[in-house]
Amino acid sequence: MPFSSYMAWVLHDPEHGAYGAGRLRIGPGGDFATAPSLGPAFAELLAPQLADWLEGLARAVPTGPLALVEAGPGEGQLALDLAGALAQRWPGLTERLELVLVEPNPGMASRQRQRLAACPLPVRWSSFEQLAERPVRGVVLAHEVLDALAVERFEHHQGHWCRQRVRLAGGGLELLASEPLSPVELEALADLGLAEPGAGRPEGWCSELHSGLGPWMAGCGSALASGWLLVIDYALEAWRYYAPARSAGTLMAYRGQRAQADPLLDPGAWDLTAHLCTDSLERAALGAGWQPLGQCRQGEALLALGLAQALHGLSTADEGLALAERLARREALLRLVDPAALGDFRWLAYGRDLPAERDSQSAPPLFLREPPLS
Numbered sequence: 001m002p003f004s005s006y007m008a009w010v011l012h013d014p015e016h017g018a019y020g021a022g023r024l025r026i027g028p029g030g031d032f033a034t035a036p037s038l039g040p041a042f043a044e045l046l047a048p049q050l051a052d053w054l055e056g057l058a059r060a061v062p063t064g065p066l067a068l069v070e071a072g073p074g075e076g077q078l079a080l081d082l083a084g085a086l087a088q089r090w091p092g093l094t095e096r097l098e099l100v101l102v103e104p105n106p107g108m109a110s111r112q113r114q115r116l117a118a119c120p121l122p123v124r125w126s127s128f129e130q131l132a133e134r135p136v137r138g139v140v141l142a143h144e145v146l147d148a149l150a151v152e153r154f155e156h157h158q159g160h161w162c163r164q165r166v167r168l169a170g171g172g173l174e175l176l177a178s179e180p181l182s183p184v185e186l187e188a189l190a191d192l193g194l195a196e197p198g199a200g201r202p203e204g205w206c207s208e209l210h211s212g213l214g215p216w217m218a219g220c221g222s223a224l225a226s227g228w229l230l231v232i233d234y235a236l237e238a239w240r241y242y243a244p245a246r247s248a249g250t251l252m253a254y255r256g257q258r259a260q261a262d263p264l265l266d267p268g269a270w271d272l273t274a275h276l277c278t279d280s281l282e283r284a285a286l287g288a289g290w291q292p293l294g295q296c297r298q299g300e301a302l303l304a305l306g307l308a309q310a311l312h313g314l315s316t317a318d319e320g321l322a323l324a325e326r327l328a329r330r331e332a333l334l335r336l337v338d339p340a341a342l343g344d345f346r347w348l349a350y351g352r353d354l355p356a357e358r359d360s361q362s363a364p365p366l367f368l369r370e371p372p373l374s
């Protein structure tokens with residue numbers, strides 16, 4: 001089967017898939033940690049950005065519901081922490097706000113239901129297709145979910161860009177180069193700087209193509225009548241992603257706080273992810289009618305949203321927190337901006353039918369402001 005079918009299967013099969021069966025656990029004590037699983041600081045810093053966007057919509061359309069949609073909510077922790085921060089600091093706004101979770105895997109959705117039992121906002125689970133019947137106004141958040149979309153894997157094989165397939169061999173699995181990519185896929189590769197077959201890469205050089213991004217962006221767009229999409233994920237520009245030296249792509253498997261690069265090992269037991277390519281993402285977004293509003297690294301985004309002030313607050317005497325708790329919170333904040341890890345994540349914003357007061361020229365997203373100097 002094509003690698004993309006294999007990846008979709010091992011992640012989403014309801015009985016054997018890593019997410020489909022709800023087997024993976026997210027957090028420092030689980031299979032892998034994400035920023036929201038390190039504590040509430042991530043949601044507390046992100047909340048002002050979401051509130052700013054939602055308030056812009058609330059001013060433009062003074063009545064009717066607003067939605068915070070999270071795609072791929074994992075354990076539901078980010079949704080819960082965001083709902084708590086928004087309800088506490090923007091009570092007027094949250095009177096109109098509902099939380100909508102888009103989660104295709106029943107095993108994960110049932111854990112999210114338990115986690116969100118005490119959520120201060122109304123919550124519902126839906127799909128982009130269901131939302132498209134009555135599109136919402138609001139913000140869609142995609143935190144570490146697009147790296148779980150199935151990718152096509154291809155390699156330079158005898159002067160062609162060929163699809164990699166997974167096949168059974170001797171009781172195990174193996175990858176092999178098969179037919180050349182389709183004309184549509186070759187056109188996408190040409191846009192990414194790989195126009196000629198091989199393009200100077202050695203025989204066997206392989207990488208990934210994000211064929212699922214276009215349909216995802218279109219589905220997400222049809223769910224939103226007006227508002228913003230914020231993608232937060234591992235991402236590289238095409239020239240970095242497809243650099244000759246990156247000869248085996250970006251696929252990684254995670255389980256039990258370990259990372260390894262063999263996607264065929266113990267299928268369904270590991271999380272499989274591929275970095276995003278910012279150029280592919282932009283192409284997919286434009287093709288689906290989204291307006292790109294800008295991007296930056298997570299470290300810069302969180303500084304612009306007040307991370308330095310949060311760190312400073314932990315060092316003042318009147319905080320009322322025990323020293324050990326302060327040190328733990330300080331470490332969690334620093335991990336979010338570590339340039340060698342989470343700080344290198346990208347934040348990419350897109351708009352769709354935005355209120356007139358908020359065009360990208362006059363009011364960039366808060367996280368793209370310069371961090372305050374004082």
Ligand SMILES: C[S@@+](CC[C@H](N)C(=O)[O-])C[C@H]1O[C@@H](n2cnc3c(N)ncnc32)[C@H](O)[C@@H]1O
Binds near residue numbers: 026034148
């Ligand atoms: C790595 S977890 C991210 C969890 C959470 N956003 C966080 O940061 O802690 C990926 C989540 O996306 C879900 N997922 C995978 N593919 C998806 C898709 N196509 N649409 C929506 N959710 C998806 C998985 O089931 C899982 O809940």
